[in-house]
Amino acid sequence: MTTVTQARESQASRALRWERLINMLLPVLAILASFLIGSLFLWALGVSPVTAYTALVKGAFGNQRLATSTILKSIPLIFAGLAVTLAYRGGVFNIGAEGQLYLGALFAVWAGTRLALPFPWHLLVALALGILGGMIWGAIPGYLKATRDMNEIIVTILMNYIAIFTVSYFVHGPLKEEGWNTQTDAVAETARLPTLWAGTRLHYGVILALICLVLVYVVLFHTTLGYRIRMVGANIHGARYAGIKTTWIMALAMALSGGLAGLAGTVELLGVQYRLIDNFSPGWGFDAIAVALVGRLNPIGVLIAALFFGALRNGANSMQTAVRVDVVVIYILQGLAIVFLIAGSSVDNRIRRWLDAWQA
Amino acid sequence: MGETPFLRMEEIVKTFPGVVANDRVNLEVRHGEIHALLGENGAGKSTLMNVLYGLYQPNGGRILLEGRPVAIHSPEEAIRLGIGMVHQHFMLVPPLTVTENVILGLPGARGILLDQAEARQRIQEIADSYGLEVDPDAPVGTLSVGVQQRVEIIKALYRGARLLILDEPTAVLTPQEIQGLFTVMRRLVADGRNAIVFISHKLDEVMAISDRVTVLRNGKDVATLETQATNKAELARLMVGREVLFRIEKPPAEPGPVVLEIQDLVVRDDRDVPAVRGLSLEVRRGEILGLAGVDGNGQRELAEAIAGLRIPEAGTIRIQGQDVTRMDAGDLLRFNLAYIPEDRQREGLVLDFTLSENFIAKRFRRPPFSVRGFLRHPAILDFARRLIRRFDVRAPGPEVEARKLSGGNQQKVVLARELSQEPDLIISAQATRGLDVGAAEFVEQQMLAQRARGAAVLYISNELEEIFNLSDRIAVIHRGEIMGVVRPDQVTPEELGLMMAGIRREGAPATESPAEPVSSNPGGHP
């Protein structure tokens, strides 16, 4: 009996390992496939894919300055990718990270330009307010979904537009600096994230991102809160039966998600840009969806995917100058990567079903 | 014509991942006969019929219709060949009317235009000639289960079906409705042109209605017999592969104090219609109260109200004397209540969670499974391994997802989680539904063991046999009211059937509402 059990367990763990391998391989394959299709597109535009992709890679990692820039561009994606991941695990699809990061940055820029505090306190207050801004913007759709059964996708998308125009209003009006430029004042030195090493632009946001990464992982898989969130996401009826206050958990997951997205905007503001402008974000909130999905809704995966998409965004600038193809081409690559990934998962399911049938 | 059988299915093979559902099955149906297809859940009856109806493509074998080999790739082709099927779970679209449901998928009267008037008239004709009364303009979702079944039969006849497959048609009916269905069935085959395949796992019904019977076991056909030349015992042995005890031996009950007390309870269903209407009952320590009734008479809503998943509109629920009427499932955790839900995949389990994650669903808040909000995985895994052993869950290990288990083993996971907490009160809703005999027996044994331990059990089932076997007392529910509470040795199945159809038994708790009008009554046949 024990040997049979052991054999079954080892067979199962082999199957489990295979599943994990596929889970890791699929995103890689999906990205390769998206680049392949992307090269067809480039070729159709009369651009050599080899030249373009070479420029892309060089632009992302060519020298220390560029590599730093890639990391800097990945930071907002890590925060926002974690935001999407956390909500998705709780059964809420947060497409509103873009709006939440705008609101976070707005709160943070107010703190950074309108408050006068000594160094660590000013920074901490700005960070906290940034989180709060995103949280508020995330909690609203979470609350509406939980209590009024309103589709969170539509609500978050509509709120993205409202957030972007709200920020625009403040940039043009109440928070505008003196002078011709439509931008806010720069946040005070005391509210900025210090650089990690003198001579580089790498700032303490990197550390913060890694801390959040570990936090999200621990919360999701090692706490009762994470258990509740995952259960609500996996089967809301089962969760209700287990005595979990599902509406409250959904709203909470969205609020936490919004807080993380708010940090994405806040850290970018306090670590890199210092001023808020129209079109402050090049679409990190949308990239975050790709980051979360390609990262398979797993914090480690999010880290890798964020670095990858950060490199893509950074490299695309060089590609633009080298072959005159616009940066927005990366949206095509991201979209294709998601399509291939989800198509790949369902094909993988079919193959596995087919293999099962064959073995039986 | 008498020589060539209506239908021959030869050496049919159908496999699913990990399962051979049909293993070289043969079936022959003659003109003018009612042919029973008998077997346990999972024996392959429905699979075989889905192959015949073109829903599944067989991996081997062939089908002959009136001597001609046919390939049936879709239901459309089956319909064209004169095959009609009434599925166990009705294939009706609730928001559409009876007429719309009947003409769905048929070509329009003039091109693509719908001609409802003509369709309505033909439905009326069919209804009249076979005694299938129905209102053609009623939305199907508003009709009772018995009437919905008539719509299904009309749907098949409207398409010119001559070979009618009825998949477990009696599961949702009262004994009286079943008699009505049997009358319709006999009328349908009376002229010798048509034939019916009657799928069932109930021996009494097979003996009562069929001319011949084919028995399936584990995906194989084990015998085809003339019904007159066989008997229940032989069929049971063929079906299960061993002798079956028709009664479980159990020691007499020693009921203690009242654990669950329900008074004048009113609960609304998802459509906001009262489903439980002024119901009262009580369950004592150490007894099993069986709740018999046709599906859809408020059992689900009652169970959910007790389990804290549905807030009652009026009345009270008391557990151990304490009022829990408005408590939700979270509040009820401290009452040590076990609930085995009707839909184990939807409510009982989280299919994408591992077994160990499922086991702690109601315990994760407490040590040793969590300390100060942090999960303790070693303790969780250890606990899972113990439960898997104790409840004999056939699974590769505690870290496998619940989705990957068979139905019987999934139910064992639910039982393990619920019963291992040594509950004071157990609400069990259709706990053996969809399980094979072995797994069902396991469930019943567990219930008796809990009773012996001193738990109060409310055992909801629409399998009368099971109710008779397990219960110390039987309450019958009809349209959300209790029609009477009786002892199993003081009542016949026929009497119980009358109660299930809404006839109140003497001495039943009186309520103010009179009997329902016949037309809207699931038991309302002449």
Add this chain to the structure above:
Amino acid sequence: MDMDALIGLLHATIRLTTPLLFAAIGGLYNERAGVINIALEGKMLLGALVGFMVAFSSGNPWLGVLAAAASGALVALLFAYVTITLGADQIVSAVAINLMMLGFTGVVFRLMKAANSGSLSAPTFQEWTIPGLAQIPVLGPVLFRHLPLVYLAFLLVPLAHFIFYRTTWGLSIRAVGEHPRAADTLGVKVRTVRYLTVLWGGAMAAIGGAVLSIGHNSTFIENMTAGRGFIAFSAIVFGKWTPLGTMLASLLFGFADALQLRIQAGILEPLFRNLGIQEVAYQIPVMLPYVVTLVALFFIGKSHWPAAAAIHYDREEG
């Protein structure tokens, strides 16, 4: 506000409703068949670009509309394959398609700008004044002096009603969205119904996009749909999945859009001054359509979605 301003406002409401209406009424078909399509946004955007490009190079706006419809159907085909055949999540797939279309239209349009140093202006449609009807006071100028596409969009509403409730196709579509297995057992080709409705919805959404780029103005702007695809989707929900309701919801959102344009243009300034408001920053009115949509969805609360919405159907799965 005087009469002319009111007529202008209502005329603009009809005009601005048109792109939404194409997308929403088209999308209604696949929604009723159980395919949730928030990729309307991407398809509108593509339609706007393709319509503009083809009208620009051919000189014929009608060819632009046809090309837009074809491009929308093509992307819809990809969406249909991934979701209906491969069974991928409809929402995630739609999000991916929206991203792709944002990138694709951006790249192609910038290349087009680079290749054409002169002005990028495509021929537009002319208004059709309906003789007789256009003379009716108030109603005439509001309803009967529009682009041909506007009349077409509003004709799609009774057409959809007729198809849904009076034809076998409509019966099949409604059944597939509620209970695909039941429909399948009666020989309704579930996949075919879903494919065709998704293709039709894609084509209509793209025409809606083309109305933006070559209707009145003759420009393409990056991301010019600015969420109208999502608003169209909301119109379906708010309209409770009926053609008439969807049209009324679209009109509400079109009205909000017309109103905000008027506020921006300063037409309502006297009114505001009477209310004591000196200056309205343009960002406030621009938010109006989004806020109105949100509020509308808030008040509709729980609504009855088609029972099989967003659920993949596979015949051999339990």
